[in-house]
Structures are given as C-alpha cells and as structure tokens.
Amino acid sequence: MYVSARSDYAIRAMLAIAAGTRAHPTPGGPGDVPTTAIGEIAGGAGGPVKAATLATAQEIPLSFLHGILHDLRRAGLLLSYRGVDGGYLLARPAAQISVGDVLRALSGSLTTVRGLPTEAAAYHGVATELGNVWLAVHSAIEEVVDRTSLADLLAPHLHAPEPGAVH
C-alpha cells in the first residue's frame, strides 16, 4: 500500500490553507490584512493563501504544487483568485472537508489496484476471493479517512478522535 507524494502534499496544502483562513477569526477585529469582497464571498474570515506561501511553509516543490492545486480546484474543494491579493481559499468550512475528500479529488478513487479501482478488478481461478480482500482494505481505509476532517487535524487536542482511529 502506497500513498503518493501528490496525496500527501495535497492534504498538507489544504491544512495550510485552512489554517491561513482561520488565522483571522474575528471579521471586525484587528485586521491589517486587506479584506476584499473576495474573502466575504468565500464565507471565510481570512484572505486567500498564495501557492508560494504554501510551498515554503510545508516544503513542497512549487511547480509540483501548481498541478495539485489545479486538481483540488477542479474537484470543487478550492477557490482560486488571481491578481495581487489572489491565492487559494477553501470552498467549504474545514470541518466539512474530510481527508478522504481530498484523496478522492486527486486520483478519482480512494484505493486502486494496478491502476484500477478496487471494485473494478476482476479475478478468476484460485484468486477469486482476493478481490474481497481489497474491498475490505478499501472499507477499512475509508472508515479512517472519512471520519477525520481537516478541522480535526488542526485542533486535535480539543476533541479526541474516536477510539481506534488515532491512538
């Protein structure tokens, strides 16, 4: 089982964006950051986060990050804005985006076997039951990544995750 660099980078980038937008929680508070109409449209309190900021903060190759952010935007998880104060913003609140959502946004399917989704693999002969093993693995992974949201990872001490997930 192999988690690609793309997937790892994608989640770290989403976490950094979520933390950046959360860094200014009070809409009318001490905000020297230029609050534009863009930020209000997105429903968040902070401003957009630039790709270069994400790259340096999480040590992700900038050029490689571009392609990842493109996929996340096309999947509807991110909003992008160009211009001098542009950047990326979460399309939904961090509590409503799970780790599984991010993983599925990249490769389409959460788990793949030889490039195909686990439910599409066809086995015959003595390996007939092997497909069920991959399906069981798929369900086990899904159980973990779908109940963990980006907000959970940013504030893990406030509410402990369910028993068995992260010990």
Add this chain to the structure above:
Amino acid sequence: MYVSARSDYAIRAMLAIAAGTRAHPTPGGPGDVPTTAIGEIAGGAGGPVKAATLATAQEIPLSFLHGILHDLRRAGLLLSYRGVDGGYLLARPAAQISVGDVLRALSGSLTTVRGLPTEAAAYHGVATELGNVWLAVHSAIEEVVDRTSLADLLAPHLHAPEPGAVH
C-alpha cells in the same frame, strides 16, 4: 492509496502455488490434460509448481513474475527446486502465511508515504497531526491483511471470516 501490480501478482502467485501443491493432476489421464485450470479440485499430494504455469494460470507476465518469485524466495516464503520436475513450493502451510506476510516480503514495509514507511514520515507546522492519520490507516490495513491467510482465500466457504473483514 495504491496497491502495486507487484503486490497483486505476488498474492495471486502464492495462491496458485498453494492450490497447486494441494491438487496435482492424476498421472493416468493421457490426452485429457486441461491447459488453463490449475488446482481446481482438492485431492492428493502435489509437487512444485513451475513459474510458467503460474504465469499462464493467473495471466502474469512471466519475466516480471521471475523477479517477484525471487523476492518471495529471499523472504523465506517460497522454496525453489530446479530440474525436470522443479518449481516453487510454499515454505510453510498456507494457513500460516497471511496476506500481510506476502505484502511485507516485497516492499519491506506494509504502507509507505512518499516512499518512506508511515512511521518514518516527519511533519511540522499545521500538518503535525497528519502523521497520526497515516498510522491509523496503517493499523486498519494491518488488521485486515494479517488476519487473512492464504488458506482462508482458497476455502472461504468452509469457515466465514471475522465480521467486517471480508464480506
């Protein structure tokens, strides 16, 4: 999450070897030798299974299978014999070899993130808790593949697996 072709082929090859050692065709059947089916009927004691037989039975590229069998032999899961009646044999009974054993024999670690084992990945900043997610995924996968043996997959109807494993 991605299962490589190497891992998939390895388990299918191990299953074919396990089935072949259990069901060797009776030597008294001239002209009636099926070329496709292998180990379909349980019965007498079998002998080593040839690499070419595995390749055709499970549609695995023969040359690629060579490298996989080499790794399995070096990991101590297979015994190899040369000569006219040579082939491969399980080093232990099929009930004592789990799917996880086969997976670990190939890549060393069961789950990897960006090529590194999940426990070796270091995160900082807002992604600090991400490492625990990968560890939880690792445990969930381990739970499934370590309790499923090759014998379970060959005779799944005789004894149902634990609830939640393979359904």
Add this chain to the structure above:
DNA sequence: CACTCTTCCTATCAAACAAGTAGGAATACT
C-alpha cells in the same frame, strides 16, 4: 562420465507512469 533436457536465475532493454522543473501565457488589481 558425457550428454541432454527442463527449469530456475540474471542481465539488458523498451515503454508507461509519477515526480519534479521550467517557461510562458492569461487574469486581476493598482
């Protein structure tokens, strides 16, 4: 022992994909 046959083993090479790089568009704000 010499010979031969079958099979495992190894080394080399080509195609496909992921990872990372580079340069130029198009867009939005000042």
Add this chain to the structure above:
DNA sequence: AGTATTCCTACTTGTTTGATAGGAAGAGTG
C-alpha cells in the same frame, strides 16, 4: 501601463512495469 498572481503546456528525471535473451543448476539416460 505595470505588476503580481494563477494557470497552462512542454520538458527532464527516476521508478515501475513488461519483454527478450542467455546462461547456470539439477535430474535422468546411454
């Protein structure tokens, strides 16, 4: 107009996957 940013496209590198060829080791036979 000018600048800063996202966005798009092509390129290089390394790994995985797959194909081909040629030995090296065991088992039987004359």
